Amino acid sequence: MSTRGSGPLDLAFHHVLTCPCGDTLTAATEDEIVEVSFAHLRERHPELAGDYGREHILAMAQRLVRP
Numbered sequence: 001m002s003t004r005g006s007g008p009l010d011l012a013f014h015h016v017l018t019c020p021c022g023d024t025l026t027a028a029t030e031d032e033i034v035e036v037s038f039a040h041l042r043e044r045h046p047e048l049a050g051d052y053g054r055e056h057i058l059a060m061a062q063r064l065v066r067p
């Protein structure tokens, strides 16, 4: 394992959530993916929006290396 600082490496990651409807949502930070996902739920799946919390969104989102 490298002992270099990990700060700048964080910039190489993003959060990706693939909604069951087929839409792929992406964001740079955890807070942003939660925000983007709730906006999508409210717009496309209002009947589900009330059932999901931040922890559900983060459980479904993947932290991936940015292409």
Ligand SMILES: [Zn+2]
Residues within 6 Å of the ligand: 019, 020, 021, 022, 023, 040, 044, 045
């Ligand atoms: Zn959807």
